[in-house]
Amino acid sequence: QVQLVESGGGLVQAGGSLRLSCAASGRTFSMYAMGWFRQAPGKEREFVAAISVSGARTRYADSVKGRYTISRDNAKNTVYLQINNLKPEDTAVYYCAAGLVYYSGSSGSYDYWGQGTQVTVSS
Numbered sequence: 001q002v003q004l005v006e007s008g009g010g011l012v013q014a015g016g017s018l019r020l021s022c023a024a025s026g027r028t029f030s031m032y033a034m035g036w037f038r039q040a041p042g043k044e045r046e047f048v049a050a051i052s053v054s055g056a057r058t059r060y061a062d063s064v065k066g067r068y069t070i071s072r073d074n075a076k077n078t079v080y081l082q083i084n085n086l087k088p089e090d091t092a093v094y095y096c097a098a099g100l101v102y103y104s105g106s107s108g109s110y111d112y113w114g115q116g117t118q119v120t121v122s123s
Contacts, residue, residue, distance in 0.1 A: 035104065047105040050103035
């Protein structure tokens with residue numbers, strides 16, 4: 001079992017930055033690939049970024065490349081999502097997820113999910 005708790009969301013102005021964190025419980029964090037997804041009001045949940053168990057490999061949705069950076073610290077059981085140059089269309093609830101499959105862009109590949117953290121970007 002892995003429990004995930006996201007933090008770091010908030011209300012920011014367009015052009016600003018945020019760093020989301022996802023803290024995982026348990027001693028097996030380093031076995032899991034991690035992903036970030038987001039869900040905007042009235043829309044389906046969509047893939048944002050993923051990272052391999054070692055952190056050596058990452059994957060991003062085309063819509064966020066260049067502005068989002070995923071990273072992890074296995075010693076701290078934490079995965080991060082740095083978001084720069086925030087845009088109003090980034091407004092969503094952001095979820096982290098853990099899966100034993102490779103760092104997939106598919107939500108079905110992840111076994112554990114956090115409760116989400118709200119990011120709201122004002123124009």
